[in-house]
Amino acid sequence: MIPMVTKRAITVLLYVTVLQTVKGFPLHTSDRWIVNESGKRVKLACVNWVSHLDTVVAEGLNQQPLDMISKRIKSMGFNCVRLTWPLLLLTNHSLASLTVRNSFQNLALLQSIDALQAINPSMIDLPLIKAYQEVVKRLGENDVMVILDNHVTEPGWCCSNMDGNGFFGDQYFDPDLWIIGLTNMATLFKGVTNVVGMSLRNELRGPKQDVNQWYRYMPKGAEAVHAANPEVLVILSGLNFDTDLSFIKEEALKLSFNGKLVLEVHWYSFSEGKAWTSRNANQVCGEVTENQMRRAGFLLDQGLPLFVSEFGLDLRGSDANDNRYLNCFMAFAAQLDLDWALWTLGGSYYIRNGVVGMNEYYGILNSDWSEVRNPSFLQRISAIQIPFQGPGLSEAKPFKVIFHPLTGFCIIRKTLVEALRLGPCSNSDGWEYTDQNILSIKGTYFCLQAEGEGKQAKIGNICLAPNSRWEMISDSKMHLSTQINNSSGVCLDVDNNNIIVTNTCKCLSKDNTCEPASQWFKLVDSTRNN
Numbered sequence: 001m002i003p004m005v006t007k008r009a010i011t012v013l014l015y016v017t018v019l020q021t022v023k024g025f026p027l028h029t030s031d032r033w034i035v036n037e038s039g040k041r042v043k044l045a046c047v048n049w050v051s052h053l054d055t056v057v058a059e060g061l062n063q064q065p066l067d068m069i070s071k072r073i074k075s076m077g078f079n080c081v082r083l084t085w086p087l088l089l090l091t092n093h094s095l096a097s098l099t100v101r102n103s104f105q106n107l108a109l110l111q112s113i114d115a116l117q118a119i120n121p122s123m124i125d126l127p128l129i130k131a132y133q134e135v136v137k138r139l140g141e142n143d144v145m146v147i148l149d150n151h152v153t154e155p156g157w158c159c160s161n162m163d164g165n166g167f168f169g170d171q172y173f174d175p176d177l178w179i180i181g182l183t184n185m186a187t188l189f190k191g192v193t194n195v196v197g198m199s200l201r202n203e204l205r206g207p208k209q210d211v212n213q214w215y216r217y218m219p220k221g222a223e224a225v226h227a228a229n230p231e232v233l234v235i236l237s238g239l240n241f242d243t244d245l246s247f248i249k250e251e252a253l254k255l256s257f258n259g260k261l262v263l264e265v266h267w268y269s270f271s272e273g274k275a276w277t278s279r280n281a282n283q284v285c286g287e288v289t290e291n292q293m294r295r296a297g298f299l300l301d302q303g304l305p306l307f308v309s310e311f312g313l314d315l316r317g318s319d320a321n322d323n324r325y326l327n328c329f330m331a332f333a334a335q336l337d338l339d340w341a342l343w344t345l346g347g348s349y350y351i352r353n354g355v356v357g358m359n360e361y362y363g364i365l366n367s368d369w370s371e372v373r374n375p376s377f378l379q380r381i382s383a384i385q386i387p388f389q390g391p392g393l394s395e396a397k398p399f400k401v402i403f404h405p406l407t408g409f410c411i412i413r414k415t416l417v418e419a420l421r422l423g424p425c426s427n428s429d430g431w432e433y434t435d436q437n438i439l440s441i442k443g444t445y446f447c448l449q450a451e452g453e454g455k456q457a458k459i460g461n462i463c464l465a466p467n468s469r470w471e472m473i474s475d476s477k478m479h480l481s482t483q484i485n486n487s488s489g490v491c492l493d494v495d496n497n498n499i500i501v502t503n504t505c506k507c508l509s510k511d512n513t514c515e516p517a518s519q520w521f522k523l524v525d526s527t528r529n530n
């Protein structure tokens with residue numbers, strides 16, 4: 001169900017990306033937004049790059065040159081990397097000073113050594129800590145920001161409830177050592193301008209997790225980082241694998257500094273088990289969206305930025321549970337215009353859980369890191385790589401774009417006579433959604449109208465009839481439905497050529513086998529200059 005990407009769409013995306021070049025560090029926060037020195041919004045559109053596994057080397061350097069990977073990240077439209085690290089890299093001198101070669105030798109990864117030596121010869125004999133710094137530096141040279149993410153203590157794949165890395169006081173999670181590691185890391189990158197933030201600890205979890213202990217330790221970590229390096233954003237994880245920040249509603253965080261705090265949350269399909277396929281997709285999306293608002297989304301209203309620092313899915317596209325989740329996620333991320341980081345960059349690992357060369361199907365790149373695994377997915381998320389709104393974006397009054405999460409496109413009107421169709425959101429008209437549920441083109445009397453089941457939707461200028469009133473129905477509230485001559489309602493939809501039509505409303509309840517997403521639309525606030 002993933003439509004083909006067009007060359008033109010990719011070109012549009014790259015063009016826009018170049019214009020988004022970010023300067024003006026350090027970043028700080030202003031209300032719910034992350035902004036640069038001039039107070040203009042900088043939207044974090046990041047990808048996670050794993051560097052915390054057994055080798056403690058950023059993955060993929062046996063596949064492609066560091067510079068090429070860095071340039072690829074930029075050309076895919078990401079402006080930032082969440083670069084993971086294990087605590088011991090900054091607290092254990094013998095680990096930090098081990099060379100890349102020795103680290104691979106210790107794991108008997110001899111083939112990777114040969115490949116890494118051939119492809120990244122300047123990296124192979126660097127100590128691990130220098131190799132990490134080199135990755136950050138090269139990203140900076142390519143205009144990519146970095147968030148340093150303390151993922152675990154001991155190098156290795158993360159995370160489970162019982163892995164001893166989950167919460168303060170666990171076997172491998174000594175709070176004092178953690179403070180030392182954070183301080184060392186913050187100090188090491190002081191003055192490195194493309195390091196814009198630090199994620200203090202990934203996915204707090206496990207039997208010891210506790211709100212009171214969270215309030216005891218997280219501010220300590222935040223203060224330590226800020227004291228060592230006041231330029232970085234301080235990013236804090238919630239409980240339950242970073243799915244729950246609801247406790248902040250009850251008790252605000254007390255910190256000695258302002259304008260640097262960001263909260264992070266993770267959202268995957270498996271957070272809901274197999275609910276996406278075992279139940280009706282509208283109902284699940286409605287419920288889960290509500291939960292997300294209660295557990296994390298509410299922070300925006302409290303004036304705190306929310307960074308979805310992990311989301312992702314099997315990019316082979318064959319996991320129905322994942323695909324339904326993504327449709328819902330895309331609507332959420334677009335509507336709230338969130339900062340985010342995709343999990344993950346690489347299509348394979350040196351070694352993960354003992355498996356050499358393990359494939360990563362969540363990776364935006366393929367197994368040999370040479371190509372984008374799924375170009376239509378990249379096209380889709382390009383819609384949320386660019387901010388819709390925020391300080392300094394434009395002087396325009398907010399309007400709506402009609403976003404289609406399944407494709408990442410928006411409804412586009414070229415001329416009054418051409419059919420309405422999907423196209424890049426950056427080409428979208430501004431729409432207004434009135435109290436009478438009329439969807440009119442900003443500043444005009446022209447409005448969206450239904451002509452009948454199976455027919456193209458049209459633009460008209462007599463907007464009082466029922467077929468110009470659009471209600472957001474179903475549990476997902478993403479069906480735009482109207483009446484035609486008092487017959488049963490029809491819903492906005494797209495045909496195989498991405499032309500906007502109206503059809504019988506799909507999957508409104510109960511049915512778990514049908515896919516509603518072609519009929520899902522979200523009215524997203526925007527002030528983008530068109």
Ligand SMILES: *[C@@H]1O[C@H](CO)[C@@H](O)[C@H](O)[C@H]1NC(C)=O
Pocket residue numbers: 020021022023024025036037038039040041
């Ligand atoms: C802040 O960001 C805006 C938008 O990306 C950019 O135009 C501006 O140059 C940046 N400010 C500084 C001081 O670099």
Ligand SMILES: *[C@@H]1O[C@H](CO)[C@@H](O)[C@H](O)[C@H]1NC(C)=O
Pocket residue numbers: 088092093094095098
């Ligand atoms: C420090 O790192 C070395 C090299 O990886 C390792 O052998 C040692 O066990 C580590 N020490 C601690 C306390 O983790």
Ligand SMILES: *[C@@H]1O[C@H](CO)[C@@H](O)[C@H](O)[C@H]1NC(C)=O
Pocket residue numbers: 450451452467484485
């Ligand atoms: C509504 O019904 C009238 C009279 O039957 C018909 O002329 C008209 O085309 C119908 N309109 C739509 C939008 O189906």
Ligand SMILES: *[C@@H]1O[C@H](CO)[C@@H](O)[C@H](O)[C@H]1NC(C)=O
Pocket residue numbers: 485486
């Ligand atoms: C639609 O229904 C309303 C109330 O049920 C009725 O007053 C009106 O005449 C109907 N219109 C058409 C075109 O059937």
